[in-house]
Amino acid sequence: MGQGQKKADRAWREAMTIHLDVNGMMAAMLGEAGIQEDTFAALQPRLQAADAALQHARQSGTLPFYDLPYQNISGVQALAESVRQECDALVVLGIGGSALGTRALARALLPPFSVQTPVLHVADNIDPASFGALLDSLDLSRTIFNVISKSGETAETMAQFLIVRQLLQEKLGAGAVRQRIIVTTDATSGYLRPLVDREGWRDLIIPAGVGGRFSVFAPVGLFPTAVAGINIEELLAGAAWMDTRCRGTEVWQNPALLFAALQFVAAKPILVMMPYSDALAEVSEWFCQLWAESLGKERDRQGRIVHTGQTPVRALGTTDQHSQVQLYTEGPNDKVLVFLRVTDPERELTIPESYPEVEGLHYLSGAGLGALLRHEQRATEIALAKKGRMSCTFTLPVVNAFTLGQLLYLLEVATAIAGELYDVNAFDQPGVEEGKHLTYGMMGRAGFAEKDAEVRAWEEKRQGRFVV
C-alpha cells in the first residue's frame, strides 16, 4: 500500500469510527441524578489494576479473544468460497455463543426482504415444530449444515446434528453426510473431534481459550457469515481498529473502559440496549448474552457470595417507545439506556407533501423517515434525562462490516473490563451446569441417575392445588 493510499485509508477509518456519547449519564446534563466527572479520578486505581490484569492475561495468551482480529483467515475464506458454490442454503446448528454473533451480523449486514443465495439459517432452538418445518423447507441436495459446538456435548446442537445426519443418510445416502456437514469444534478435545477425524468431515477450529460468547470473530462467526457474503476481512479490520482505540487507562480516550466504568459507577440493576435501527436489532441479543453470562455471578474471585450482574434487556426504537418507554420514564429509576444511533445511513425515504389542511399530518411533509427516526431517538433521550434517567449512545456513521467489527469488539473488551471491576470471572458460566445435569438425569444419561431421582423428589413436592 502506498503512502497516499494509507493516508486515504486512515481518513476512511476515521470517518467510519464509532463513538460513545455519555453526556446522558453525566451530572453536567442530568444534574444530581448524573455522575460527577471526578468520580473517575477516584476510580483510577481500580481502572489501572483492571487494565494491568487484562494486558497481562492478553500477553500471556490466556485471553486469545483479544487477538482474533489479527488471525489468518485465508482458510476460512477459501472454505467459505467453496461452500458458496456448493449450496443454496447454509444451516448453522448451534446455540448461544455459536449462534448469536452470526445472527447479529446477518441481520445487520444482509439486505432485508431479499432472497440471496446461499441463504443463511441459524437453528438455535430445538422446538420440533420449527426445526421440523425448517428441515422440510430445504432442498437437502443443495444444503450445507455447519455444526458448531466446542465440547461436542451441547445437547440441543447434538440432537439436531443426529437428526440431520440420519436425514441426509436416508434421503441422499451415506456419502452425503461427508459432503454436507462441516463441523466447527475444538482442535483436539470434545466429543465431535474424534468423529470428525474418523469420518473425514470438513472442519473449522475454535481456538483454545475462546469461549462461546467471545467467538464471533473466530470461525464460529466468520465462516457462516462469509458464506452468506459478508466481508469478514472488513469486519476484522473494524475490530482491529477498535483494538487500537481501547488502550490505556484514561476513560476519555478508551471507549471500552469508559463504558465499563460508567456502568460500574452507575450501578443500575438493569441495562437496556435500544438500537434505533432495524439492522442492529440482534446486536442487542448478542450483547445480552455477553453481558449477562459474563457478569451474572454468585461469587467473586475470592469466593465471596456477591450475586453480581446487571440484567440486560433488549429494546428497539422507535417500536418500543410504544411498548417500554412509559416504564422507562415513569417506573423505577433502575436502568441505564444504551442507544445505538446510525448517523448517516445510506437510504432515506421522504415523507411526501400531503393534506395541508390536516395539522396533525401536515407537519410530516417533506421530512425524511430516517430523520424522524433520529429525532425520536433524541427526543426519547431528552425525555428520559428530564426525569433523571441515565442513557448513553453509541453512534455509528453507517451500518457496515467495519462499524460492526468495531462495536462488537468494543463490547467484548468492555465486558472483560467490567469483570475486573466486579472482580468476577467473566469467562466461565458455572450456573448453567445444574440445569444440564438435571436434564441428563431425565434423559437417562449414564452417571446422572441421582439427578433423575432429584427431579422426581422435586416433582413430588409439586402440589395439585397450586395449579389453577
Place this chain on the structure above:
Amino acid sequence: MGQGQKKADRAWREAMTIHLDVNGMMAAMLGEAGIQEDTFAALQPRLQAADAALQHARQSGTLPFYDLPYQNISGVQALAESVRQECDALVVLGIGGSALGTRALARALLPPFSVQTPVLHVADNIDPASFGALLDSLDLSRTIFNVISKSGETAETMAQFLIVRQLLQEKLGAGAVRQRIIVTTDATSGYLRPLVDREGWRDLIIPAGVGGRFSVFAPVGLFPTAVAGINIEELLAGAAWMDTRCRGTEVWQNPALLFAALQFVAAKPILVMMPYSDALAEVSEWFCQLWAESLGKERDRQGRIVHTGQTPVRALGTTDQHSQVQLYTEGPNDKVLVFLRVTDPERELTIPESYPEVEGLHYLSGAGLGALLRHEQRATEIALAKKGRMSCTFTLPVVNAFTLGQLLYLLEVATAIAGELYDVNAFDQPGVEEGKHLTYGMMGRAGFAEKDAEVRAWEEKRQGRFVV
C-alpha cells in the same frame, strides 16, 4: 347445537384449557424464599376491592376490553374473506398495540417456513432501510395496506401511510389508494376519521375505550390475522372460555387473580417471560408492552409519587439457557420467571440411535426432540428453585387459536387486576407524551416551537469531551 354436541364441546374445551402452575413460587417448594399460602388470606380484602372495582367498571362500560370476546365479528370476517381474494400480501402499518397482538398471533398460529398467501407483514418501525426494502419487495397491485391508529396521530404510522399513499398513486394511479388502503381507527374522532369518510376508504372500528395494548381482540388484531387465515372465532371462544374462569376473588380458582396477586406479593423488580416454544416467542413481546405500559407509573391514583412497575423481559427456552440463565441462577435474586410450556404439541422429531460408543451423544438416542425441550424447561425450573429463584408456568396443551385466546385474555385481566393492586391507572400512558412533544418540536409542528427550543437547550449542554 344439540345436547350431545354441547357436551362434547365442553369436554374439548376442558381438554384444551390452559393452566397456571405456581408451585415454583410457593414456600412448599422453595422454602424460605417462597410465598406462604396464608399470605393470600391477608391480601383478601385488597383482592376483593380490586375485583369489585373492575366488575363495576366492566358493568358500567368503562372497560370494554372485557367483553370483546362476545362481539359480533361477521363484518370483520366478511371483509377479511374479501381481502383474501384481493391480495397476495397484507401489510399492517401500525406500531405498539396496533402491531404486537397481530405479530404474536401470526408467529404462534401460522406455519413457519411456509409461504402462505396472503402473506402478512407487520411494519412496526420507520427505519428507511427495512421499510424501503419491504416496499421494494411487494407487488403493489396485489397488496393491501391496513393502516391502524386510533388517534390518526401516531407519527410513525402516519409517516408510513403518507409514503404508501403516494407510492400507490404514482405506481397504480389515484384509484388504487381507495382499493388498497383499509383503515382501522376510531368511529368518530382522530385525524384519520374525516379522511376515511371523505375518501371512501374501507374501514374498521376500534371500539371506544379500548386502548392499544388491550386491542388484540378488537378488529386491530382480528382483521389482519383473519386475512392471514387464523380462526378468529376460535380465538374469541378461547378468550370467552377464560373469561368464565377469571371470576371471583378466590386465587385458587381464578388464574388471572392468582397471577396478579403472586407478582404483587413477590415484589420482584423483574419479570422474565420465557416460552419453551418458538411459536410463543412473540407472545412475550406482546405481554412486555401490556405489563410495562400498564403498570410502569410515576404516580398512583391519589397522585402520590410511587414509580411502580416490574420490568418485563422476554427470553426463549432453550435458546436463552445459553444466554441468560447463568444470570438468572447466580445473579441478583430480583426476578420471577414465567415459563410457557406446551404439554402435548402436535409434532415430534425422534433423535435417532447413533454412536453407541460415544457416551456424550448416545444418551440422546431414541428420545424426542420435544421431550428434550420439555425436560430442559423442567430442569431450568428446578435449578432455579434450588437457588431460591421464583418461577411459575403456564401450560398449554397445544398451540392453537383457542389456547392463545385463553392466554392473552388471562394476561389482560391479570394486568387490570395488578393495576388495582398497585393502585395505578393501568389504562393510560402519560410518560410517553414528553417524547412525542419533543419530536413534534424538532419536526417543526405548529404549536411546538418551545419544545424545539428545549431540545436546542439540551443540545447546548452536550459536551464534546464526553464523546469518545
